[in-house]
Amino acid sequence: MTLEEYISKINQRFQLGNATEHTFRGDLQTLLESIVPKVSATNEPKRIACGAPDYVLTKNDIPVGFIEAKDIGDRDLEGKKKTDFKPTKEQRFRVFLTNSLEEGTTELETSFAGWLSTEANEANKIKKDTPVMVVLGNPPYAVSSTNKSDWIQNLIADYKKNLKEKNIQPLSDDYIKFIRFGQHFIDKNKSGVLAFITNNSFLDGIIHRQMRKHLLESFDEIYVLDLHGNSKKKETLADGTPDQNVFDIMQGVSINIFVKTGEKQKNELAKIFHFDLMGNRELKFDFLEQNSLKSIKWKTLKTLSPNYFFVPKDFEGIKIYS
Known part of the structure; x- marks a missing residue:
């Protein structure tokens, strides 16, 4: 059902002259399920702790929203009159x-x-x-960061220790500051999940090696879904066609999930799991829509000093060239 069809339908019912709030419930339910993919709208659900909402919206059996419906012409949009849906306490x-x-x-x-x-x-x-147990999002990527407060600068210094490279400016990128920000709060809580989709340069950049080591020391498990799409590197598929980015940007990206359970030994490094996803944008969207953390066939990586790469590397000849 489209929005135009919904409006036409409720207008027809309203013109009959005997419609009530409940007359329009079925049409709104159909509209909601039509315009919000994979979300189920239940009309008159069972009573819950905060009352009896008119609808509960669920996705994958998880409630994601509640709706209190009003009749056409009812001006009590703020719920000042009697309503069956009340917050458990007064809060914003x-x-x-x-x-x-x-x-x-x-x-x-x-x-x-x-x-x-x-x-x-x-x-x-x-x-x-x-206590912050979950930090998630898509932080900005800005190598010329204007976020230079002493607090975040002191935190990001952990990623810059003992580096002898002349140019470590990329370590001040906003996306790296946000990873450090999230890590700080999960460490403070001693357990939790940090999940970001970010610029993927930190996965194998040489100057990012202390950052990777710091993350390995902090978390128990790290999952890296490398979405590639770096037009600067001119990444291509086996047949020579360009690998496409999921965003309209030149920099490649990755989905990174850092898990801290508090069960890892002090000197133990995290287990790191990696998966490469290359192809056109539609293929990547379909894969992400159809898969979960459990269904992806992750590759376990070896975390070797001094670089601690978060991408697969062939170290067979390392002894010859060392």
Whole structure:
């Protein structure tokens, strides 16, 4: 069902003159399941802790949203009248506007805008006091980073120790700072998952070797799904056709999942699992849609000093050339 078809259908029902809120429920359910792929909309679901929402949206058997429906003409959009769906306690939506790469500080007061102070203070509470178990996203890739607070600079210094290369500027890229940011919070919690899709240059860059070592020391398992697509390297398939990026960018990317359970021994390095995915964009999208962490046939990599590469390498002749 398209949005135009939905509007036409409920208009027909409304014109009958005897329709109620429940008259339109089936049409909204059909619309939701038509426009949101692989999401099921259940009308009048069972009562849950926060009440009885009119719909529950589920994907892979996991609730991803709730809907409180209103009748046509009902102006009580804020739910001030009686509703069967109530939050378990009075609280705001737990999404905050903040610069993640700045340290959580003491309470901020500003005359510029009261809401801005409130937003910053709420975000700072999360940064300072709340256990963070999952960090995920698609951080920006910006080698000329403007995020240069002392806090993140001190954290990123761990990735730059004992490097003798003349140019280590790429280690100040925002995406690397975000990986260090996420690692910091998972380490602080002593367990959790960091999952980012990022620039893939850190997988085998020579100057990134301390970064890789630091990640291996911190996490228990690391999964790297290398999506390639680096037009700068002119990556091609076996038949010579260009490998395509999943984004409209020149830099190759990878999906990186870092798992910390707290069970690894202190001097033990993480197990690292790798999978190469090359081809056109549609092939990559289809693969990602149809597979999961469990179904992918990962290759276990050897993590050898001093470079600790996160990509497959042939070390058969290393003794000859060393």
